[in-house]
Amino acid sequence: MDLRDSDVEAVFRAELRGWLERTLPELPDAPARDDWPARVAYDTDWQRRLFEAGYAGVSWPKEYGGRDASPGEQLVFLEETTRARAPYVGVNFVGTLHAGPTLIAEGTEAQKDAHLPKILRGDEVWCQCFSEPDAGSDLAGLTTRAVRDGDDYVVTGRKIWCSFGHIGRFGELLVRTDPEAPKHKGITWLILPMDLPGIEVRPIETLLGSSEFCEVFLDEVRVPVEQRVGAENDGWRVTNVTFSFERGTAFVSEMVDGLRLAEELAPSVSDPAERRELAHVIAELDALWALTKRNVTQAAASGAPGPGAMMLKLGYSEARDRLGELSMRVLDRGAFDVGDYAVEERLRTLSLPIAAGTSQIQRNIIGERLLGLPKERPWPRTER
Numbered sequence: 001m002d003l004r005d006s007d008v009e010a011v012f013r014a015e016l017r018g019w020l021e022r023t024l025p026e027l028p029d030a031p032a033r034d035d036w037p038a039r040v041a042y043d044t045d046w047q048r049r050l051f052e053a054g055y056a057g058v059s060w061p062k063e064y065g066g067r068d069a070s071p072g073e074q075l076v077f078l079e080e081t082t083r084a085r086a087p088y089v090g091v092n093f094v095g096t097l098h099a100g101p102t103l104i105a106e107g108t109e110a111q112k113d114a115h116l117p118k119i120l121r122g123d124e125v126w127c128q129c130f131s132e133p134d135a136g137s138d139l140a141g142l143t144t145r146a147v148r149d150g151d152d153y154v155v156t157g158r159k160i161w162c163s164f165g166h167i168g169r170f171g172e173l174l175v176r177t178d179p180e181a182p183k184h185k186g187i188t189w190l191i192l193p194m195d196l197p198g199i200e201v202r203p204i205e206t207l208l209g210s211s212e213f214c215e216v217f218l219d220e221v222r223v224p225v226e227q228r229v230g231a232e233n234d235g236w237r238v239t240n241v242t243f244s245f246e247r248g249t250a251f252v253s254e255m256v257d258g259l260r261l262a263e264e265l266a267p268s269v270s271d272p273a274e275r276r277e278l279a280h281v282i283a284e285l286d287a288l289w290a291l292t293k294r295n296v297t298q299a300a301a302s303g304a305p306g307p308g309a310m311m312l313k314l315g316y317s318e319a320r321d322r323l324g325e326l327s328m329r330v331l332d333r334g335a336f337d338v339g340d341y342a343v344e345e346r347l348r349t350l351s352l353p354i355a356a357g358t359s360q361i362q363r364n365i366i367g368e369r370l371l372g373l374p375k376e377r378p379w380p381r382t383e384r
């Protein structure tokens, strides 16, 4: 791809830069991490401003409120919002970055009409109800049951680690619809309205004292069949569409935040070995930014990010983990003056090699699906 701006991209860049310069100073102060009503208000307000200015869902089709932007314009959007330190998607993460794109790829027209414009306007916060206490890495082993009864699925089971579960209006839900079929072939992907009777959401407090995640208990919840995305028992294929977006470009902010932290840390690192470590991390984050550009181009060409998505997730989470560890060593010597922020970032980034598929699982996927290596031996805890 040509990384220089075309005439159209240059105009888009100039307009966006001007809009950001005018709009960012008007924003209120960012809310505290654990003030959820304020976080929802702040993040959805930002989303609405983007929408009204024509910058929400730049890659989404125009008919659903997006911009139908070219890959080049999508990259300009990422670069300019990053450069200006604009707010990131926040609570709109699931909706804008993977639920919406999954509906665009797999949803019915009625589902697209019902949700896509609202997601883009910041009117609908989504969450993801995939993991279960005994089905995380081995997600296809999930046991939440859905039994067809007339025009409804009756769903019973338990989900865990559901980010934004306590504020989400809709959830991406995976259920088992055929318990007799091989495990990957009996799963269905449903849209879960979070206010249905029989749903109980219990927040889990994290290391940082905030309640990012929830357990979600489902007791004979009647989910209308029209909320199904894709065919019954074809949910594993749809899930992989969701993952390709979630692991593809959704976490761009992690690279950008990492580069910022590295820049702030650099003047305090005097030890030659640590300077080399820092330089390695910065070079990796730079390379991952280039890979992001490639993923965006491939996603635009084929509808979903290519193999680079698998590399990106593994790459940024490991690079951020090493950067966090290095920042704590420097902080420990009292040489670094962004104490609270660096410590919070360190605690938060500990979760990155686990979220959205652990590093071990990403390595298995890369080994087996990209490199064609022999399949892993059965893991002792499951029948994989």
Ligand SMILES: Cc1cc2nc3c(=O)[nH]c(=O)nc-3n(C[C@H](O)[C@H](O)[C@H](O)COP(=O)(O)OP(=O)(O)OC[C@H]3O[C@@H](n4cnc5c(N)ncnc54)[C@H](O)[C@@H]3O)c2cc1C
Binding pocket: 127, 128, 129, 130, 131, 132, 133, 134, 135, 136, 137, 138, 160, 161, 162, 163, 164, 351, 352, 354, 355, 356, 357, 358, 359, 360, 361, 364, 376, 379, 384
């Ligand atoms: C910040 C964060 C946000 C999250 N948000 C959501 C969300 O919104 N919705 C949701 O549904 N889930 C969410 N999750 C859950 C996440 O997807 C799971 O934690 C993850 O898939 C791992 O599953 P587990 O926790 O059950 O660990 P386990 O699967 O029990 O794994 C434990 C350890 O065993 C290793 N392991 C397991 N199987 C293998 C194998 N075959 N080969 C090699 N090693 C293996 C793992 O790598 C890991 O180190 C989130 C997690 C985090 C940390």
